Amino acid sequence: MNTITRTEQKQLTRQKLIEATFEVIAAEGFSGVTMAKVAQCADLSRGIGNFHFQTKEQLLLETLHALYREFENAWRSAIANAGPAPIDQLTDLIKRILEPPIADPKKVAVWMAYWGETPSRKTYMELCEMHDREWEAAVEKILRSMVSVDFNPHGMKLHAIAESLIAMMDGFWLEYLLAPDRFKPQDAIKACFAFLSSFFPDFQQSDKDI
Amino acid sequence: MNTITRTEQKQLTRQKLIEATFEVIAAEGFSGVTMAKVAQCADLSRGIGNFHFQTKEQLLLETLHALYREFENAWRSAIANAGPAPIDQLTDLIKRILEPPIADPKKVAVWMAYWGETPSRKTYMELCEMHDREWEAAVEKILRSMVSVDFNPHGMKLHAIAESLIAMMDGFWLEYLLAPDRFKPQDAIKACFAFLSSFFPDFQQSDKDI
Amino acid sequence: MNTITRTEQKQLTRQKLIEATFEVIAAEGFSGVTMAKVAQCADLSRGIGNFHFQTKEQLLLETLHALYREFENAWRSAIANAGPAPIDQLTDLIKRILEPPIADPKKVAVWMAYWGETPSRKTYMELCEMHDREWEAAVEKILRSMVSVDFNPHGMKLHAIAESLIAMMDGFWLEYLLAPDRFKPQDAIKACFAFLSSFFPDFQQSDKDI
């Protein structure tokens, strides 16, 4: 019991530091992150960050891990809770990705901050690729269950359609970030449906549901 | 004559520094930029960056300016050279944005690097918004010339469609960055056309042209 | 009985810490000593060093004490066990100092580490002077018993001869440290005898004994 409390406390502190890192990135950008600021934001002392994560880089990496984990949980649960119909799964997935709390200004800002550093950091790149693969596979799997084998409208393979849908959602996040006042989740969702409707006629009808 | 040479020399050095900044960002990310690296990359002396741009921030800002200027030139010339038909203008615009040299791994990496810092820097935000406004207006203008006034398919206004198209193209850039091997300009262009075809029937046919 | 066990336990832990300090100095030099490394080397917990010795400085000082104590025991027992003849005492003393386990690479390294810090630390200096005085007095006492009062060969007083012998032995330790492969205890001992033989003819003969 004594031991458990200590271990729990440690986990709690780590969690606080990761959340503080998130907040600092959101507020000051990637280049504005300082171990001191993180500690202060977490209401802890100077050395604690290095104590728990050894290096700043490690702390940043674990924060990115946490971000991906949350994102993955979101889409997995959206699919799991949407019922068996693929069209419902896809609909719910899109909504989940493009509405709060996933599409949230702070969160998107942090995503962007990491992505901006990704091409020049191997560790980020690898993490990113790993998660993207799973994410893309999940989307493609739903699409595949909606059509016959030799489906190829607009000369695009299913794979490319999935990629494009993902690109579109990422693009809306970016828009959310760079022009938050012009961005409306409803329109973003509609646009995704419109895109899909040119491949899958069923989506024509679902437009009203939004 | 002597004076002219001096002024030209000055401009040349400034240009070299901006290009070097671009290269360093592409190679090492935004957080990897130092005045020393930029100077070295430009094959110039240490203090030269501050000499010409006063501060690092100023150099970074002017580099972003140059980036936007190039981008704007690209889409303006695409529209200008496409002929009078809106559909041709839009087609060429999309191709211009999603093909080299505009959609280039290095260039996109630099865009991302700036965007990652944008939400936390007012100057970047303002610059970004200003350019985006013009860019969005140009796209919307073309779309508007293609349809009647009360156009409202999928419950989306023309404005939102333009935004969505832009978001889509930005999303493909992002994809280009994070998964360069899976990204194919052809598919990205097709996807944009597919998206537009669900609003503008004319695009159905243009699919073959790509 | 319980109390005794506790006290013993405490002594044991202190001893382990001192030994660990010794090991860490030998392995990483004086500047490489940290409380954490010492604790880890002793297979104990982080805070234990300060718990038993209050400060790092105190732990280092007590380790030096232990080192001197061991050294003193060595030469005292060498003298005590050598029989009554001064020449035998001196012979055994020299051998004891210049052969393992006293002349041991690790041990000498630790001596050097402390000596390197000695001139800038009053506490070490005092400890060092105190022990050296006794050590020098013991050597001088043996020498004195070997000669008549007005002994003054080479213009050197007995006192200076004792000092020189000690310096010589210290010098061999140093050599052991800086050129361990070239150092041979046998030669070092012979050299000491050669030095003494130029003051005390008796040593001429003892050369063969080594």
Add this chain to the structure above:
Amino acid sequence: MNTITRTEQKQLTRQKLIEATFEVIAAEGFSGVTMAKVAQCADLSRGIGNFHFQTKEQLLLETLHALYREFENAWRSAIANAGPAPIDQLTDLIKRILEPPIADPKKVAVWMAYWGETPSRKTYMELCEMHDREWEAAVEKILRSMVSVDFNPHGMKLHAIAESLIAMMDGFWLEYLLAPDRFKPQDAIKACFAFLSSFFPDFQQSDKDI
């Protein structure tokens, strides 16, 4: 001319930093060395040390280099200036090593500080071995020129005698450091001569000269 001045200035600053490092080691020991203290001692700004030597370790290493260089110059010039007679060369050599400015409390303290760290630092060890090899060879060469080939008194080879003489001088330095008030250069020199006199009868006479 302009360039020369700049280069000279740079060399001067480097020199000042090395001397300051020397002073700080002498005053506060190896573990008391701080880049800030060195800079302050040299009357320069904080970052200058790293600017010229990259790392603290590098600065310490170059300081050791300078120390060895000075030492080597001392014994080489002593030999060169002593005339052709080996006994004169050896005599002058010993005097040079055991008298100021070479045998100087500060300088010896710095030597000791480095030696204390030597066993745990490969770079120091290598530097040390390299110089020692030359130093020992020079001493041995003089000794060799004083005797016939099959010289082997006290069962010691010439090589071992040279080593022993060096060990003796090192030991006196150590004594100088740990018991400066008891150390007298005159006695140290006499002791060396006494040691040598037991191998080389010629040294018997030279005792008076000191």
Add this chain to the structure above:
DNA sequence: GATGAATGAGCCTTCATTCAT
């Protein structure tokens, strides 16, 4: 105009020390 040595603020990191458990 250009250079690069010098400055000094600020950051990451280490580490002795404390103290709640």
Add this chain to the structure above:
DNA sequence: GATGAATGAAGGCTCATTCAT
């Protein structure tokens, strides 16, 4: 007594910026 998480001071190092040459 022992543990190890937490603290906070201090050090090495980087880097934007300045300025004498």
